[in-house]
Amino acid sequence: MKITIILVLALTGLNFTGINAQNKILFVTSNQEFYGNTNIPAANHFQEIIVPYDAFIKAGYEVDFISPKGGAISLGYMNISDSLQKKYLYNGWFMNKLEHTMKPTEIIADNYLAIFYSGGGAAMFGVAEDITIQKIAGKIYNKNGVIAAICHGTAGIAYLKNENGNSLYAGKKITGYPDIFENKDAEYYKAFPFSIDKEISKNKGNFKYSEKAGDGFYIVDGRFVTGQDPSSALKVSNEVIAILKTNFKNTNPAVKSDLAQITEILLDYIEGTANGQPERLQKAFHPDFNLYTVAKDTLWIRSGKEYIANIKVGKKNNRIGNIIAIDIENDAAIAKAEIVIPNQRTFTDYFLILKYQNTWKIVHKSYSWRELPKNEKI
Structure with a gap:
């Protein structure tokens, strides 16, 4: 509920x-x-x-x-x-x-x-x-x-x-x-x-x-x-x-809308992590991307490069990810996603996404999580 x-x-x-x-x-x-x-x-x-x-x-x-x-x-x-x-x-x-x-x-x-x-x-x-x-x-x-x-x-x-x-x-x-x-x-x-x-x-x-x-x-x-x-x-x-x-030859559906592009890079992050596809994460993230969370009342900062390095090619894991919301204004956007690891944790991710050189990239992710009871159904 x-x-x-x-x-x-x-x-x-x-x-x-x-x-x-x-x-x-x-x-x-x-x-x-x-x-x-x-x-x-x-x-x-x-x-x-x-x-x-x-x-x-x-x-x-x-x-x-x-x-x-x-x-x-x-x-x-x-x-x-x-x-x-x-x-x-x-x-x-x-x-x-x-x-x-x-x-x-x-x-x-x-x-x-x-x-x-x-x-x-x-x-x-x-x-x-x-x-x-x-x-x-x-x-x-x-x-x-x-x-x-x-x-x-x-x-x-x-x-x-x-x-x-x-x-x-x-x-x-x-x-x-x-x-x-x-x-x-x-x-x-x-x-x-x-x-x-x-x-x-x-x-x-x-x-x-x-x-x-x-x-x-x-x-x-x-x-x-x-x-x-x-x-x-x-x-x-x-x-x-x-x-x-x-x-409608004057319209160009081949050029994806901002919403479609942002959805695509979020799926690159979600599916790339779940399916062991680091190349998709490299596509989604800005090279200087960082992850931020709070652990034991201390700010923990992790580099995007370190995160991607931990994704082993072809190694799949049981993560279920959903895009919850996307909010776009000109060349800036924020997004929210939920990642569930059954019987372990639910992560809530917040993204800052920017458009430059006609391409959207995730430049920042902050997140939190809660532990799941071992028998909690999703």
Whole structure:
């Protein structure tokens, strides 16, 4: 409970000055926790969030999350044996973005190049009928942007209309999770407000699907990119990226934002230490970097060179690190991270990070720690 409070306070004050607003993609999620009025849990599909998110971030785009009510969203369909899912499940900073999704009223549509509707059973509820989200999608689309959806996320675009009140996707090929794969006798399906197939067709879309589940089926029709199920997540993402690179040649997502660069060097520190990769630490730290802490009421200063020298190549250790907060102002930034060594200690790290010669470097780290009971779970 104590850690949760710290996370909330840290993230509430995030200042993302320096982010290139022209290279942003908006993710739409749902707050729904149950299928309609049933007691059957509903959730946002984790894979359908993190696969596109990872692809967009690596391509140099920033991603924001919204939900109709804002705040926390339910997550499901997780596979912790999948390395990418595990990576994001243990990324406290990313998970708190999902815990603190923005409200649609907080969004300036002009700041985004694309809107992406993620899936999961929860996506059937609360999104499609949200007028503010509809307007945001319309504004993005009218500025040559992309509308993308995957699986049940396609439900979210059902009622999109143009300025004349006509279906925004009339005549276009659209896919999503088809009724053929639903259990129509099940209570969850009976709770759906509508059928994706029928609603898209009713609004003059040309609904298409593959009779083979899990074959990566997706469709690109103009600036609509839709996928049938989770297997199409990466393909849909890559198609969105390709369209954006063509339609917005004056933006340069290959040049990483300040936030992306700072996140990268923090991960170089966290993962480099955990995996025995001193070369990543050398990349993250300024050559004159020092570490500071207090031990027995005495200031202890340790050089960065000494710290790196103790990292043996290829020697991994059981350290679990999370980025908690990043605050940027022009060429200066501060950051906070938590490093847990199970059954031993939890470290809290504070960083001073500066940008010079167009590169961010960690120039200072102060830290504290607390001992963990041997049986304390993380």
